[in-house]
Amino acid sequence: MSENTPQSPYGPNAGGPTPPQNPAGPTPPPGGPTQPPPGGPTPPPYGGATQPPGYGTAAQPPAYGGPGGPYGTQPSGPFGVGEALSYGWNRFTGNWLFWVLFVLLTFAVGAIFNAGSIGDYQEINEAAMRGDISTGAAVGVNFGSSLLGLVGSLLSSVLGALGINAALREVSGEKATWGTLFKVNSYGMIILTALLLLAAGIVGIFTCGLGLIALAIFAPFTYHNVVDKGMNAWEAFTSSFRLVGQNFGAVFLLELALLGINIVGAILCGLGLFITIPLSLVALAFAFRRLTGGPVAALPIGPAAAGPVAA
Numbered sequence: 001m002s003e004n005t006p007q008s009p010y011g012p013n014a015g016g017p018t019p020p021q022n023p024a025g026p027t028p029p030p031g032g033p034t035q036p037p038p039g040g041p042t043p044p045p046y047g048g049a050t051q052p053p054g055y056g057t058a059a060q061p062p063a064y065g066g067p068g069g070p071y072g073t074q075p076s077g078p079f080g081v082g083e084a085l086s087y088g089w090n091r092f093t094g095n096w097l098f099w100v101l102f103v104l105l106t107f108a109v110g111a112i113f114n115a116g117s118i119g120d121y122q123e124i125n126e127a128a129m130r131g132d133i134s135t136g137a138a139v140g141v142n143f144g145s146s147l148l149g150l151v152g153s154l155l156s157s158v159l160g161a162l163g164i165n166a167a168l169r170e171v172s173g174e175k176a177t178w179g180t181l182f183k184v185n186s187y188g189m190i191i192l193t194a195l196l197l198l199a200a201g202i203v204g205i206f207t208c209g210l211g212l213i214a215l216a217i218f219a220p221f222t223y224h225n226v227v228d229k230g231m232n233a234w235e236a237f238t239s240s241f242r243l244v245g246q247n248f249g250a251v252f253l254l255e256l257a258l259l260g261i262n263i264v265g266a267i268l269c270g271l272g273l274f275i276t277i278p279l280s281l282v283a284l285a286f287a288f289r290r291l292t293g294g295p296v297a298a299l300p301i302g303p304a305a306a307g308p309v310a311a
Contacts (some may be wrong), residue, residue, distance in 0.1 A: 009096065081253050085261075086158050086282035090299050092275065098176055099278035106159050106277075109230040113152025123283045157194035158187070161223040166284035167278075168228050173297025186229050200237075216243045217255065224288045237273040247291050254287055 092099055165184050166176035174180070184190065197219065204211020218241045225236030244251045258280045265272025289296045 078250055079287055081257050084254055084283040084286050087286045088279040091282045092278045097177045100274050103274050103277050109155050113148055125206045154194050158190055161190045163281050165227045167281040170282050171285045171289050172295050184227055189226055194235055196233045221288050243291055
């Protein structure tokens with residue numbers, strides 16, 4: 001056929017103009033290369049790596065009621081003598097009937113065993129006046145009196161530990177009752193602790209009484225460590241020495257104050273001891289919990305919280 005086939009204007013053999021070519025690659029957009037925005041890189045969207053911690057994480061401040069403590073508790077740390085006495089008075093007046101009966105029980109146990117010892121000694125004196133006592137009889141009576149006194153001392157020590165258990169419950173905000181009085185971790189460890197303190201007291205007697213003074217000052221928290229911390233007898237004994245040594249000023253002033261009020265309670269025909277002994281137990285328990293960081297229930301705000309001694 002003589003008719004020519006039409007050609008594409010951009011084909012290699014086209015006769016039209018050749019399109020422009022750029023051997024260096026595509027032409028960049030006008031205005032030069034893209035610049036990063038001023039002020040540094042764009043921060044990640046909210047919720048990325050720099051998102052602040054959520055409520056309740058490690059960065060959250062402690063809950064109300066003290067450094068990390070539950071609501072309504074008091075912060076741990078040093079205490080004042082007036083603060084401890086006011087706390088003891090408040091808890092005693094809120095549960096006075098239990099505490100009066102508890103002190104009555106301790107007096108009854110002491111009277112029963114001391115009465116037996118007094119009777120033995122009276123028997124020795126009467127037999128000596130008649131001139132019909134033998135050495136064997138005297139040794140037998142003395143042994144019986146010593147054994148009875150040892151049993152009475154151990155029972156009194158166990159009752160003292162139970163009183164500390166009740167005082168610690170009061171400091172926790174719980175009213176002590178006869179049902180909770182006897183709920184302790186181990187009676188065996190309490191008895192071992194009583195024997196340890198008894199042996200330490202005997203050693204203290206042979207040191208011109210200086211050992212007894214050291215025990216009275218540095219070992220008041222021995223039973224607290226056993227009842228509240230579950231320590232063994234020796235660990236509780238040495239821990240009490242360390243705790244008092246580290247807080248000597250506050251503890252010693254409290255001990256002097258408690259000694260004074262108990263002397264006053266004894267002068268008043270002994271009737272004041274029904275108040276001063278429970279107050280002393282709760283005040284010491286309060287001091288122990290404050291020094292060791294244990295739970296201390298806050299007192300109610302208002303006239304009910306007022307005690308005989310201002311903080």
